[in-house]
Amino acid sequence: MSRRSTWLAWLLLAIYIASVIAAVVLEVANGSQDTQPVTDTAALLLAFTAFMVMGALIVAHRPGNAIGWIFSAIALLAITGALAEEYGRYAYLTRPGALPGAILASWFSSWAWFPTIALALVFTVLLFPTGRLLSPRWRPVAGLAVVDTAAITVLAALQPSLTMTGDRQVPNPIGVAAVGNPEQTTIGSALLSLLVLLAVVASVSLIIRFLRSRGDQRQQVKWFAFACVLLPLVTLGDVLPTTVGNVFFALLVSFLPVAAGIAILRYRLYDIDRLINRTLVYGLLTALLAGVYAGLVLGLGQAFGGLGAEPPSWAVGAATLAVAALFQPARRRIQGMVDRRFNRRRYDAVKTIEGFRVRLREQLDLDALSAELLGVVDQTMEPTTVSLWLQPHARVFRDHGDAVPHHPAARSAGASRSRLSGL
16 A cells, blocks of 8 residues: 555656646747746746645655645646646637647636635645544534535536636536626625635634644644744735745745645654744844834934935944844843743743752752752653663862762762653
């Protein structure tokens, strides 16, 4: 089963790569890059390639997990839908009659996006990370999502006309006049609204799964939730230059399957806490320093250059120096605030170790020091078991190299083992 799944995973990846190459060739032949920026196409390709690669890896290593198959289906539906659209445009407009099956390709591209959206927004969230529902109580939600997706897909497949490019329409051989465009009819709008509602319900199931989870599964959900929380930032691409905005969009969307793959394959699983911590710290730090810089430049510019005038160069330099001077102090303060509020265990552990370091300088009783050391390890690391071995030596050395007799308590403690719940 594992070998067959591995071969199938790489076969799906090969089909995806071939589809990408064919779609790019047809897009160039159709001149689509003249109406759509190349960076838009590159951003979408990067995002769906991330879904395909992570889907193939999950299928190869965890064939029983449905998430790998869902990711592969998302990528294949998206790229084959885009390929079919370019194929139909080439056969109808660029070189009419040059290729067979143009109407079939246009028909497929008219409905392929609906199951893609449903798989991404509903089923991925509903089944992550185990590939199974949270409990049998969620089966009606999954069943309703299947029915809703099938209904909107059928309506799209039966619409009376197919859009080629711009306003160019071609008749659908199996179209039904009464159906209409599903995005413009009342029934189609209701089905799409229901799909959005089901995506919200699926998100609630993920929250419940996180609250109930412990250990590895909790870290898995953290990875996926962190990627989902970052997704709304794609709206910032609208205020950025086109190329930068497209790269920003591609990276954020690509991080979703990558985070899911890391979680399912359990690669560096527990690094998510550090990643969340650093994101909070440097996100807040960037916002603070940007606000200080903008405030200083605008304030000094208004005071010395007049309202609406360009701020003097010395004001920009002064604001830059102020931000540079504030960087380290602000980073330390924000790091401490984040640790106190969002990573209390790490904050308490650091405080415990700092307190132990201070007492270590004043403690001379080896037995008391040993017990305190075991307590600090147990409190900060929370291991399963912890043991302390004190190896007796004839002589120990001070930092400056003078030999002194070993503390007698160490010799008596050498053969003993103190055990707590720890290491």
